[in-house]
Amino acid sequence: xxxxxxxxxxxxxxxxxxxxxxxxxxxxxxxxxxxxxxxxxxxxxxxxxxxxxxxxxxxxxxxxxxxxxxxxxxxxxxxxxxxxxxxxxxxxxxxxxxxxxxxxxxxxxxxxxxxxxxxxxxxxxxxxxxxxxxxxxxxxxxxxxxxxxxxxxxxxxxxxxxxxxxxxxxxxxxxxxxxxxxxxxxxxxxxxxxxxxxxxxxxxxxxxxxxxxxxxxxxxxxxxxxxxxxxxxxxxxxxxxxxxxxxxxxxxxxxxxxxxxxxxxxxxxxxxxxxxxxxxxx
Amino acid sequence: xxxxxxxxxxxxxxxxxxxxxxxxxxxxxxxxxxxxxxxxxxxxxxxxxxxxxxxxxxxxxxxxxxxxxxxxxxxxxxxxxxxxxxxxxxxxxxxxxxxxxxxxxxxxxxxxxxxxxxxxxxxxxxxxxxxxxxxxxxxxxxxxxxxxxxxxxxxxxxxxxxxxxxxxxxxxxxxxxxxxxxxxxxxxxxxxxxxxxxxxxxxxxxxxxxxxxxxxxxxxxxxxxxxxxxxxxxxxxxxxxxxxxxxxxxxxxxxxxxxxxxxxxxxxxxxxxxxxxxxxxxxxxxxxxxxxxxxxxxxxxxxxxxxxxxxxxx
Numbered sequence: 001x002x003x004x005x006x007x008x009x010x011x012x013x014x015x016x017x018x019x020x021x022x023x024x025x026x027x028x029x030x031x032x033x034x035x036x037x038x039x040x041x042x043x044x045x046x047x048x049x050x051x052x053x054x055x056x057x058x059x060x061x062x063x064x065x066x067x068x069x070x071x072x073x074x075x076x077x078x079x080x081x082x083x084x085x086x087x088x089x090x091x092x093x094x095x096x097x098x099x100x101x102x103x104x105x106x107x108x109x110x111x112x113x114x115x116x117x118x119x120x121x122x123x124x125x126x127x128x129x130x131x132x133x134x135x136x137x138x139x140x141x142x143x144x145x146x147x148x149x150x151x152x153x154x155x156x157x158x159x160x161x162x163x164x165x166x167x168x169x170x171x172x173x174x175x176x177x178x179x180x181x182x183x184x185x186x187x188x189x190x191x192x193x194x195x196x197x198x199x200x201x202x203x204x205x206x207x208x209x210x211x212x213x214x215x216x217x218x219x220x221x222x223x224x225x226x227x228x229x230x231x232x233x234x235x236x237x238x239x240x241x242x243x244x245x246x247x248x249x250x251x252x253x254x255x256x257x258x259x260x261x262x263x264x265x266x267x268x269x270x271x272x273x274x275x276x277x278x279x280x281x282x
Numbered sequence: 283x284x285x286x287x288x289x290x291x292x293x294x295x296x297x298x299x300x301x302x303x304x305x306x307x308x309x310x311x312x313x314x315x316x317x318x319x320x321x322x323x324x325x326x327x328x329x330x331x332x333x334x335x336x337x338x339x340x341x342x343x344x345x346x347x348x349x350x351x352x353x354x355x356x357x358x359x360x361x362x363x364x365x366x367x368x369x370x371x372x373x374x375x376x377x378x379x380x381x382x383x384x385x386x387x388x389x390x391x392x393x394x395x396x397x398x399x400x401x402x403x404x405x406x407x408x409x410x411x412x413x414x415x416x417x418x419x420x421x422x423x424x425x426x427x428x429x430x431x432x433x434x435x436x437x438x439x440x441x442x443x444x445x446x447x448x449x450x451x452x453x454x455x456x457x458x459x460x461x462x463x464x465x466x467x468x469x470x471x472x473x474x475x476x477x478x479x480x481x482x483x484x485x486x487x488x489x490x491x492x493x494x495x496x497x498x499x500x501x502x503x504x505x506x507x508x509x510x511x512x513x514x515x516x517x518x519x520x521x522x523x524x525x526x527x528x529x530x531x532x533x534x535x536x537x538x539x540x541x542x543x544x545x546x547x548x549x550x551x552x553x554x555x556x557x558x559x560x561x562x563x564x565x566x567x568x569x570x571x572x573x574x575x576x577x578x579x580x581x582x583x584x585x586x587x588x589x590x591x592x593x594x595x596x
Contacts, residue, residue, distance in 0.1 A: 060352070107350075107379050115350065119374040122343045126375055129347020129355075132332065136308065136353070156371075159340035167332070 019078025035075030068123025121154030150182030212237025294319025408537025429461035
């Protein structure tokens, strides 16, 4: 695989993390943990996989992406700003009264957001509807949706899993951000959802398990999903909650709280140091 | 008068008829197509009908997704599950982004009959009208039900339409009948009391008017088929003439049309408003016609409320 491209995506993922941390810090609230765990996936989606047009965000032929785990939107907003859907300056007023960037994605106001989401389990079903519309109209756009592993405790997720397999939505790709943590602790302690692979296979899905921080594996999985016909694909991405910021990694407590100034400065310096270590032009 | 027809039957027929003209219509159901009558559409347009199984929450979010791609989804199940079980999905997946989804719920109210309380939804109007931007319609007969479906197609945004199981008399089959979302229809002029009704209670209101006339009471009758946006002007203007209002609906007296009218009258022209409906209780099993008598959801019940309203006039 193209080494330069992989390096580039690693840098973009780090920029997504920097933007997400900046947004949450300025908001003094928000959800950094899941935004950081999904940053590499978002980088691969928005800067390699998705066929979207920043100058025509509602273009009918575009690929769709639904962030079903809507609370992770600092990552999404950061990716959309990097892509050019709106100025990066907006990240600083995330969650502020009267600002553009809402605490959970708002499709009516924010360019590049394909679906409002926040109440867990619903965005995945909405993505199923988008994929079904593509089938009805014989269009070749694809629909992607990202859910959390904790989110998969919602019954509606399993309704959607049945639905997508029943209607053979091979134009749909589900990604599970399997970071193993939720607000109350480990997913396996709160309400175990594992194993995903055997469950999803039994439901009739093409199942791809990867390291969700390995760019090469993410790109390979997306390609595998695209090539699979007759059934929907799921990428079970093993990730680290808070990835990239040492004190946030694998800490459930960083699911939904903002860093103070000192913590913010450490986070920025760690992420910047990592980005610089990748070499090349910044 | 034509034979009695249930509004759910009119709904299914309307979908099948209008599905020809409006190619973007898709219909979703949750294993109740035979009961909601979406089966009539399914038979004609199988490629545009999607059964979602007994999974209403997924269905309403799928409908939201379909609408973002230019489809006009009609998603049907019983009112209990559409407005009740899937309230969160209707609010967040459909209402918040103001998507073009038509939530068409059948088997509303006590007249569901034998299935009993678990299936007799008397809370749906209250739930749906609290969602910002949601249009809420409760048609009074088969003619109006068909018109409501077409109006919903031509309106870009979320619409909740309530249909019933019970066959109802048809009385809107006059040539000058015109349906417009948010525009109440004054069916009769009166000077002593205003009766506002919707759904199956509109016909009963007209019957009540006849009974009241025999006692020298002149009642106007307003068909408020659209609960939201409510036609405040038509109702308030009439209240100014009569000075007393009775609101009749097949719904809990809390939160439905009665509450909507009481709010409008209270804010614009305070006169007595007496609510007639299901008196904040759950339903029971029984043949629909017997239950209607049991709960007083008929012309006689309206007349009793009119007496109270008149006694409250100052």
